[in-house]
Amino acid sequence: MLRLEHISHFYGQEGILHDISLEIEEGSFTVITGESGSGKSTLLSIVSTLLKPTEGKLYFDGLESRDIRHLNRFRKEEIGFVFQFHYLISHLTVYENIAMASNRTRQEIEALLTSLDIAELSGKYPDEISGGQRQRAAIARAMINEPKYIFADEPTGNLDSGNSQIVFDLLRGLDATVIVASHDHSKIKPTDRVITLKDGRLC
Ligand SMILES: Nc1ncnc2c1ncn2[C@@H]1O[C@H](COP(=O)(O)OP(=O)(O)OP(=O)(O)O)[C@@H](O)[C@H]1O
Ligand SMILES: [Mg+2]
Known part of the structure; x- marks a missing residue:
């Protein structure tokens, strides 16, 4: 289980x-949904260990993120990342992109x-396939090490509705704890x- 306790984040005074x-x-x-600027990407960056929150604690199966001794290894073995751009x-x-990871x-x-x-x-090379196919290849790369967690920030941000549906269904079907930040409800x-976030608060 993933647990967030009293997480707050500031950039300067803001x-x-x-x-x-x-x-x-x-x-x-x-x-994770909410309007542009509501804090979705920031929250996802924090839960995925990429950004240290100003305040509060994050736990993975009871282990506080600051106590993870080998954070790089933890990220490599336990986390798959998918971004808006593949x-x-x-x-x-496509094969070599996944093989190198x-x-x-x-x-x-x-x-x-195949799955x-x-x-x-x-x-094929990324330029030779469609945006939806590229995003599926990026998901394959995120999944290849069978991570426990998959974090995806606007994975359908550049896709049409049909491909967005395919990518959402695919992420939903993964055998992992999956968190997606998306403004597309x-x-x-x-x-x-x-x-749902509003101005950086849960609502
Ligand atoms: N590195 C940074 N320095 C200062 N302010 C930042 C930084 N990153 C984000 N912000 C601010 O934090 C707020 C939340 O940004 P965030 O990217 O988390 O929003 P979002 O909900 O993901 O928006 P979008 O839907 O547009 O992706 C915004 O007001 C943004 O300007
Ligand atoms: Mg964002």
Whole structure:
């Protein structure tokens, strides 16, 4: 379980997040939503260990994030990151992009690509495939080490509605604790956990 206790964040004098406490169940799918500037990316950066909050504590299965001794290893082994821009390397194929992020065999990588319905794109370069396919490749890269947590910031920000639906459904179906920051509520399902921010506060 992931737990936030009284998290606040400031940039200089400006309060960006205010006293956020919440718990995220293992294996759940959570969407952080809210208007532009409400603090979604900041909150996601904090829960994904990329940004240290000014105040408050973050726990992974009871272990406080500041007590994680090998934070780089923890990120590498336990966390998968997906961003609005896919950040695939343009000079490498889809397969090579994923292979460089892991020690998995070709067979394992191909199996993952098949499960994401992009097996036929394995040898293609990012420029040769569609935006939705690129985002699926980025999700494959985030998943290849079977992380416990997947954090995605506006993963559908550059996609049309159909591809957004595909990416949301894919993230929702992953065997991990998944948190997505997205201003697009049209893809939320009643079974999703929804966290709404307004001016840096839970509402
Ligand atoms: N590095 C920074 N320095 C100063 N202020 C920042 C910084 N990053 C974000 N902010 C401010 O924090 C607030 C929240 O930003 P954040 O990016 O978390 O919002 P968001 O909800 O993700 O917005 P969007 O939907 O546009 O992505 C904004 O007012 C933003 O200007
Ligand atoms: Mg954002």
